[in-house]
Amino acid sequence: MSKQVTAARAAELIRDGAVLSVSSSSGLGCPDAVLAAIGARFKREGAPRGITTLHPIAAGDMYGIKGIDHLAKPGLLKKTLCGSYPSGPFSAGPPKIWKLIGANEVAAYNVPSGILFDMHREAAAKRPGVLTKVGLGTFVDPDNEGCAMNAAASEPIVARVSFDGEDWLYFRAIAPDVTVIRATTADGRGNLTYEHEGAYLGALDQALAARNNGGIVIAQVKRIVENGTLKPHDVRVPGVLVDHIVVAPDQLQTTQTPYDPAISGEIFRPLSSFSTPEMSVQKVIARRVAMELAEGMAVNIGFGISANVPRILLEEGQHGKVTWVIEQGAVGGIPLLDFKFGCASNAEAIMPSPQQFTYFQAGGFDASLLSFLQIDREGSVNVSKLSARPHVTAGAGGFVDITARARKIVFAGFFKAGAKLSLGHGGVGIEQEGRVNKIVEKVEQISFSGRRAIEQGQDITYVTERCVMKLTPDGLLVTELAPGIDLERDVLAQADIPLRVADGLKTSPAILYGEGPMGLELKGGARV
Known part of the structure; x- marks a missing residue:
């Protein structure tokens, strides 16, 4: 009997009240045709109703792959657990899923991506759930929000428990009734290969979770x-x-990308084909972040300013001295930017995402380069929620998993939002001060716990265009000041909290501000 069915027939297999697990990372690996068919069936028949969806990383974007937005219809979607949600500039308005969340028409939870994969693994093995320290002290912790994004998310999905004399977070396993995954090729028996895909993501784990609990697995292929x-x-x-x-x-292979064989590792691009950043304040910040690295490091990289650090190393002739590791699974190569973020060219290996998150959660790598929206008195960081711009903050994704035990983290961003900045005379100029302070008394949501970082002895650095700060047991310490910046006027007076200043306050190196390569050379010393 043939396993091939139409997308419409696959949609008919989703019953009312089903738990649906979807493998994708924004546009990467998204089984969009099947999700579109489910939405079309609901519009036509009013079924399925009241389903729960699980999206370990994210499903869809706002640039041609709707993903979860196909399901964002009142009555269809009852509950959703996502690592992150579609976000970005929306020419046609915010995603439909955000409208449902804001109107409390769906119970929405933001669950760290690695934990969601762990929940699938435990369901597949018929174990009760996940015991983890990932998320302690953050919005994940039930002492804070417990992952809930709105009032409709009133059913607890995580508990704080004591086990073997220690505090843990406990997530109950959730068994999918249906898993929808994507691959490139299937044979008639359903064997799946991924030769045109940019990542394997968590398809195998999600398929096992459904199959082992009596559910079904639907595979979308080319x-x-x-x-x-x-x-x-x-x-x-x-x-x-x-x-x-x-x-x-x-x-599509990924967002706005029909097919690029370099993403799937079928060809290797010459290094000369990669662009390097033009001179800007963002480039200065990325250069300063790059100075925190050492030869031999395995380094995770996130979205934002730090995503340009691999291009900085390339421009400096240092490519290959650091191995980049990203949550979608790529190891090595050059992480890509913009719509292709989450993919890499010239990767040395592609890991399944659940195993990559196991690597991250235990702190097996050397450093992580990430962004921030807010930093508070305790050094805690918010990347996941701004009430003033709810549709721009997608959720935390793998951020909480990555930062939970990372030995070294470098957060990068602008000191204030909305400032008009310039480069010149070997430093930074502030032509117009920003309107919104990002160094605040208390972050709106704790995505990273500074208090827990101190307890664990993590090495935390914050790099901005004005200064560099370190997290200490006594709070934030300004250790370095950019040329052209006045310490009192441009730093201390622009923070909502008192900042301590190092006795030996340094000036940022002048080489950060010049055109052309700055002569960076990474030395050894990744591990002690």
């Missing part, structure tokens, strides 16, 4: 080939786990 023609080492999800195959030949 093509079907004859049985026996796929090499067994290339099969990432075996056919015994796949019930139905939907062919969608026009599926």
Whole structure:
């Protein structure tokens, strides 16, 4: 019997009240044709109703791959647990899912991506749930929000428990009734290969969670080939786990990208084909972040200013001295920017995301380079919530997993929001002061706990265009000042909290502000 079905037929398999798990990372690996068919069926028939969806990283974007927005209809979607949600500048208005969240028409939870993958693994093994220290002291902790994003999310999904004399967070496993995954190729038996994909994500774990609990697995692919023609080492999800195959030949590889063989590791791009950042204040910040690295490090990188650090190393002739590791699974190579963020070219390996998160959660890597929206008195960081701009903050994604035990974290961003800045005379000029303070008494949401970082002995640095700060047991310490910046007027007076100043306050190196390569050379010393 053939496993191939239409997207419309696959949508008919979702029953009322079902738990639906979806594998994707924004546009990367998103089974959009199947999700669109589910939304179309609901519009046509009013079914399925009251479903719960699980999205370990994210489903869809606002640039051509709607993902979860296909399901964002009152009556269809009852509850959703996502690592992150679609965000960005919306020419046609905010995503539909944000309208449902704001109107309390769906119970919405922001769960760290790695924990969501762990919940699938535990469900697959028929174990009760996840015990973890990831998220303690953050919005994930039930002592704070417990992952809830709105009043409709009133059912607790996480508890703080004592086990073996220690405090842990406990997430109950959730067994999917249906898992929807995506691959490039299927044979008639349902074996799946990923040769055109930029990542494997968590498809295998999500498929196991459904299959082992009596559910079904639907795979969206570009093509079907004859049985026996796929090499067994290339099969990432075996056919015994796949019930139905939907062919969608026009599926995008990732956001606004039909197909780029360098993303899937089929070709290697010459280093000369990668652009390097033009001179700007953002580039100065990225250069200063790069100075925090050492040869031999394995370094995680996040969205924002720090995403340009690999290009800084490339410009400085230092490419290859640091191995980049990103949550979607790429190890090595050069992480890509903008719509292709989450992918890498010239990767050395691509890990399944659940195993990559295991690596992150235990702090097996050397450093992480991340962004911030707010920093508070305790050094805590908010990246996940701004009430003034709710549709621009997508949620935390893998941020909480990555920062939970990272030995060294460098947060990068602007000291104030909205300032008009300039470069010149070997330093930074402030032509017009910003309107919104980002160094605040208390962050709106704790995505990273400074208090817990101190308890664990983590090395935390904050790099801005005006100064560099370190987290100490006594709070934030200004250790370095940019040329052209007045300490009292431009730093201390522009923070909502008192900042301590190091006795040996340094001046940022002049080489940060010049055109052309700055002569950076990474030295060894990644691990002690």
